[in-house]
Ligand SMILES: Nc1ncnc2c1ncn2[C@@H]1O[C@H](COP(=O)(O)OP(=O)(O)OP(=O)(O)O)[C@@H](O)[C@H]1O
């Protein structure tokens with residue numbers, strides 16, 4: 001970890017949706033810390049709650065959702081501690097963009113087609129008391145940093161820009177008010193390889209220069225492996241494993257993380273044996289008892305079906321990195337399987 | 347080698363848009379053999395789907411020819427053509443768009459079986475549907491047959507579209523981004539199933555994807571074709587193309603792909619292109635279409651003649667890069 005100051009400390013956060021069939025428990029008692037300058041990546045299958053969790057952090061959930069429990073303690077630049085979950089709506093409006101901003105999933109395809117990029121910049125700035133001149137100057141500077149033809153792009157309509165350019169615009173605008181945290185939800189999904197490369201490179205450059213913290217959501221393990229300091233695996237609304245990127249990739253302790261790794265092809269590994277995960281993620285209205293993954297897990301025992309595994313520390317934090325935490329009864333078996341796997345493929 | 351199941355010869359395809367002719371495919375020469383896996387990769391708009399549709403017979407070349415077992419498709423009689431449509435099937439990216447939401451899975455699978463008179467009575471129809479669902483691992487079939495597409499997960503829907511393609515016992519399946527929308531965790535299962543079907547029935551598979559790691563995995567024993575702006579720039583056995591790429595565009599793609607391994611992905615050597623902009627199909631650069639972006643650009647050569655596909659001493663695969671073919675190595679272009 002570049003810097004040990006915690007900027008965001010989430011504790012016991014639960015979010016649910018009220019649907020016709022019942023209550024969808026999309027995020028369950030989730031806790032994690034985000035440090036200054038750190039990039040934390042959430043991975044996990046579609047529907048596991050990645051977007052819901054992050055929308056809750058900026059309180060931009062759809063109407064059907066409710067935050068049922070938990071805190072999100074944010075430390076601002078002056079050192080004041082704020083519980084984001086308790087902010088008034090007005091204070092929340094200020095918080096968004098100036099303390100924490102988000103590049104939404106699919107946003108590059110849903111920009112308002114009749115608004116020039118400049119108008120989008122002015123609107124965002126005006127809501128936070130930044131005047132047009134200042135906004136333009138800041139935006140042009142950031143556009144340069146994300147390697148855009150700044151003046152041309154500033155005066156363009158969204159449709160005049162490629163997907164990769166739009167995504168870089170969104171990243172630049174997210175940084176306009178210099179927030180401490182930027183959340184990016186699947187920013188490179190459905191873009192081409194070379195476009196993805198330029199987005200990742202630009203993000204890394206900006207991060208090094210401006211030292212903001214990033215929450216990065218991706219179902220693509222390869223992207224997470226490259227960009228993240230810390231990885232959090234989510235399954236059915238739970239964080240089942242969280243730890244430093246090398247720990248999680250080379251010494252995974254949760255059966256689900258291992259199964260995800262087993263399913264991901266790696267370009268430079270020649271011929272590989274891969275395995276899919278049987279079945280599909282559980283219904284979040286009536287999730288299975290015990291460990292929610294047990295029905296699909298090759299390590300599961302009777303205990304897994306009966307008891308909820310507690311979250312335990314498997315490697316403590318040090319001044320370089322976060323602790324490695326996991327909620328899996330069979331982590332010894334998982335570790336053994338991983339050693340065999342590394343032996344075979346290395 | 348024996349006569350290929352299918353061959354594209356000098357295929358050119360264009361579309362008219364606002365009175366402008368857009369050349370979408372140029373000089374495509376490609377053979378697909380019985381029981382072979384051929385992967386087509388490349389960025390959005392390079393012509394993968396158009397090629398797939400021409401292979402599947404959903405589209406025809408503007409010029410050039412399609413040979414089926416050595417015979418021009420254009421000379422087939424109506425009857426032969428309809429038989430051909432059964433032999434060549436396509437599975438699309440979005441099963442939601444291709445499965446009728448008002449029909450149950452049983453109905454969806456029944457239609458082609460009845461239309462092509464592949465079953466004689468109700469009992470054999472039912473047996474065949476059970477068989478097909480078992481083949482694509484949708485078991486027990488009894489749980490599936492009465493469901494509607496929206497009641498299935500994305501992965502299950504994609505299995506249904508594969509089962510539907512199999513109703514007519516095809517010789518070739520074009521899988522166009524068939525697993526792009528399903529989760530990583532479930533993808534591999536579908537790919538393994540396709541492998542198995544190929545082994546069991548001797549089918550050929552044309553697998554279209556923009557995901558190189560997936561292409562590597564799926565086509566390890568087959569071939570990969572890399573397309574750029576409507577042309578094949580490199581084609582050969584998968585281990586050759588992935589392990590020792592020749593064309594600068596292939597090299598750029600491989601260098602750009604992140605890997606699901608923190609050390610490897612962070613140690614990867616980047617390859618900076620001279621430009622990030624992909625030219626429009628209405629203004630394809632002269633000579634090698636990649637030359638304005640290529641870090642190994644040789645003025646006078648690359649911007650002059652269209653390079654032809656050929657192997658070299660170091661590269662058994664065919665690639666279209668004149669300097670590499672002539673010099674055996676590439677030098678950075680100094681501005
Ligand atoms: N408006 C809603 N009403 C009811 N349920 C919802 C709503 N939005 C999301 N959900 C459910 O909440 C769960 C979590 O969804 P979420 O979008 O957070 O997942 P995700 O991990 O971001 O998935 P993806 O990778 O597909 O983006 C899913 O089961 C989803 O079906």
Ligand SMILES: Nc1ncnc2c1ncn2[C@@H]1O[C@H](COP(=O)(O)OP(=O)(O)OP(=O)(O)O)[C@@H](O)[C@H]1O
Pocket residue numbers: 361362363368370388389390391392393394395396397556627
């Ligand atoms: N019917 C059509 N009319 C006009 N243009 C078309 C038509 N079909 C395809 N094109 C154009 O041909 C080009 C190649 O399209 P194609 O769908 O083959 O690309 P692709 O490689 O499959 O891309 P993607 O990865 O986005 O699916 C694109 O520029 C597309 O807009």
Ligand SMILES: [Mg+2]
Pocket residue numbers: 050051052105185
């Ligand atoms: Mg999401």
Ligand SMILES: [Mg+2]
Pocket residue numbers: 394395396522
């Ligand atoms: Mg396509």
